[in-house]
Structures are given as structure tokens and as C-alpha cells.
Amino acid sequence: MNRILSSVVFARRIFRKEAEHPRGLFEGLKAYRTQDGNIVLFRPEENALRMRAGAERMCMAAPTVEQFLEAVKEIVLANERWIPPTGKGSLYIRPLLMGSGSVLGIAPAPEYTFLIYASPVGNYFKEGLAPINLVIETDFHRASPGGTGGVKTIGNYAAVLKAHTAAKAQGYSDVLYLDCVHKKYLEEVSSCNVFVVKDNVISTPAIKGTILPGITRKSIIDIACSLGFEVVEQLVPVDQLLSADEVFCTGTAVVVSPVGSITHKGKRTSFGDGKVGRVAQQLHTALTRLQMGIAEDNMDWIVKLK
Ligand SMILES: *Cc1c(COP(=O)(O)O)cnc(C)c1O
Numbered sequence: 366m367n368r369i370l371s372s373v374v375f376a377r378r379i380f381r382k383e384a385e386h387p388r389g390l391f392e393g394l395k396a397y398r399t400q401d402g403n404i405v406l407f408r409p410e411e412n413a414l415r416m417r418a419g420a421e422r423m424c425m426a427a428p429t430v431e432q433f434l435e436a437v438k439e440i441v442l443a444n445e446r447w448i449p450p451t452g453k454g455s456l457y458i459r460p461l462l463m464g465s466g467s468v469l470g471i472a473p474a475p476e477y478t479f480l481i482y483a484s485p486v487g488n489y490f491k492e493g494l495a496p497i498n499l500v501i502e503t504d505f506h507r508a509s510p511g512g513t514g515g516v517k518t519i520g521n522y523a524a525v526l527k528a529h530t531a532a533k534a535q536g537y538s539d540v541l542y543l544d545c546v547h548k549k550y551l552e553e554v555s556s557c558n559v560f561v562v563k564d565n566v567i568s569t570p571a572i573k574g575t576i577l578p579g580i581t582r583k584s585i586i587d588i589a590c591s592l593g594f595e596v597v598e599q600l601v602p603v604d605q606l607l608s609a610d611e612v613f614c615t616g617t618a619v620v621v622s623p624v625g626s627i628t629h630k631g632k633r634t635s636f637g638d639g640k641v642g643r644v645a646q647q648l649h650t651a652l653t654r655l656q657m658g659i660a661e662d663n664m665d666w667i668v669k670l671k
Pocket residue numbers: 393517521553554555556557558577578579580581582615616617618
């Protein structure tokens with residue numbers, strides 16, 4: 366009896382995993398405590414819309430924008446005491462959408478769970494705003510044209526874990542991926558987008574389905590344009606790194622992270638002599654001043670919770 370029972374439990378567990386794994390979407394955003402005592406979110410409706418776009422691609426049911434925003438606000442206010450003081454960190458919010466139910470074949474899941482985790486966080490990279498060291502991956506790819514690299518599905522992280530773990534073991538901060546067709550154009554880093562600076566021009570790979578359309582990326586493009594930089598979204602060949610003045614990454618978790626070096630096929634290219642690049646610094650300051658409530662929110666990006 367015991368044996369049968371335990372094998373039933375085992376079968377159920379295996380089955381549940383199979384049903385849930387292929388369908389999972391996540392989001393990431395932060396709640397900040399501003400200088401004047403407000404609690405704010407940065408463009409949360411963008412996260413809601415991105416989850417809906419992802420759900421459409423993955424054949425999942427998704428919360429409406431209103432349901433998403435309501436749930437995020439509720440979780441932040443319920444965890445208010447865990448939001449770090451201004452400038453000391455933020456409350457990271459991780460909405461999750463999972464499919465489950467009795468399906469073994471290829472079919473949409475009959476049930477969905479939308480849940481949200483929250484956790485106080487400091488800096489993503491232990492280096493802080495100090496430059497990070499990236500390695501270009503030439504064997505593994507995170508996405509392919511027509512695939513799901515452009516939506517925030519849990520599978521994207523599973524695909525990069527092996528390369529990411531190996532890079533970490535060799536002392537790198539993260540991995541920079543190349544396109545899987547030509548193996549020569551920059552795509553992005555495991556969990557953030559990449560920008561390359563030359564003189565007054567900032568280039569970043571265009572959104573074509575294989576890179577994640579970062580909300581920080583989009584915001585930094587607007588901020589850079591308003592500061593007088595020329596921003597171009599185009600193919601960025603890996604060779605362009607050799608002549609770049611600066612390289613930096615953007616994402617909710619990493620904010621704006623300057624890149625100190627990139628290693629490609631064993632050859633290391635350094636930027637900025639270990640110092641934070643001028644453009645990365647300027648953009649980091651502009652973005653964080655907005656999020657901390659210091660700069661005026663001309664773009665209407667800040668949602669006040671209290
Ligand atoms: C979440 C994520 C980003 C950054 O997106 P933001 O909206 O700026 O946080 C970039 N790349 C990948 C692969 C991601 O999962």
C-alpha cells in the first residue's frame with residue numbers, strides 16, 4: 366500500500382513538473398522609497414503589457430493591466446517595511462505567471478496561477494557601479510529568430526545557465542551573447558540589454574524577437590536622446606567593440622552597469638581604464654534621480670503609491 370501510494374505521489378510530481386515547466390512567464394520591477402517619503406513604482410504598466418504580450422506568445426491566460434497593477438500595488442504596500450531607505454536599495458517585485466493542469470501533450474494549460482514575490486535588494490553586481498567584466502559566448506545561444514527570446518519566459522534563463530555558470534567560475538560577471546545565425550552581432554547579456562558608445566553616438570541592438578525588450582533599455586534610449594546623444598537601434602557587430610569608447614548594460618536589476626572589459630575568443634578588450642564611463646555615469650545619474658524622486662518626472666514614468 367505504502368509503495369503504491371509513494372509511486373502515485375512520485376508520478377504526480379513528475380507530471381506536475383512537465384505540465385508547468387514549458388509555460389512560465391515572469392516580470393521584474395522595483396518599488397523605491399523617495400527622498401520625500403513617497404513609495405513609487407517605475408513604469409509598472411510596461412511590465413503588465415509585456416506580461417500580456419508574453420502570454421499571447423506562450424498561449425497563456427494573463428491578468429489584465431489593471432489586475433496586474435492592483436496586485437503589484439497591494440504587494441508593495443503590504444511589504445512597505447521591507448523597502449530600504451532612499452539610495453540604499455529597493456523592493457524587487459517578481460510577478461510570476463504559471464500554467465498547470467492535467468495535460469501531457471502539446472496543448473495550452475487549463476489553469477493559471479499569477480503570483481508575486483517581493484524581496485529587498487541592494488546592488489545586483491557586487492561591484493556596484495564599478496565596471497563589470499563580460500565574456501562573449503560563442504557556443505551557446507540564448508535565443509533564435511522566431512523563438513521566445515523576446516518574451517520573458519522562464520525557459521530563457523534555463524538556456525543560459527550553463528554558459529553563465531561557466532563564466533562566473535572563470536571570474537567574469539556575466540555573459541554577452543551573439544546572434545545565432547551569423548555569430549557576429551551583439552544580442553544581450555543574460556538578464557540585461559547592451560549599449561555601445563562611440564563619440565556622441567550610442568548604438569544598441571534593435572528589437573527583432575531575439576532580445577528582450579527591456580523597459581530600462583527603452584527608458585535609457587529616451588533619456589539619452591533628451592540629453593542630446595544620437596541613439597541608433599541597429600545591428601552591432603562584435604568588431605565594433607574594439608573601437609568603442611564605452612559599453613554599458615541596462616536592466617531593472619542592474620540599472621545602468623558600465624562594462625570594464627569584454628573577452629572574446631581569449632582576447633580581452635578594456636574600456637575606461639577601470640573607471641566608470643562618462644556616458645554610463647550620466648545616464649545612471651539621470652535614471653536614478655528620477656526613480657528616487659529627485660528629478661522632475663517630465664515623462665510621467667513614476668507611479669506614486671502613497
Ligand atoms: C528582464 C530582462 C532584461 C531587462 O529588462 P528590464 O525591463 O529593463 O528590466 C533584459 N534581458 C533579459 C534577457 C531579461 O530577462
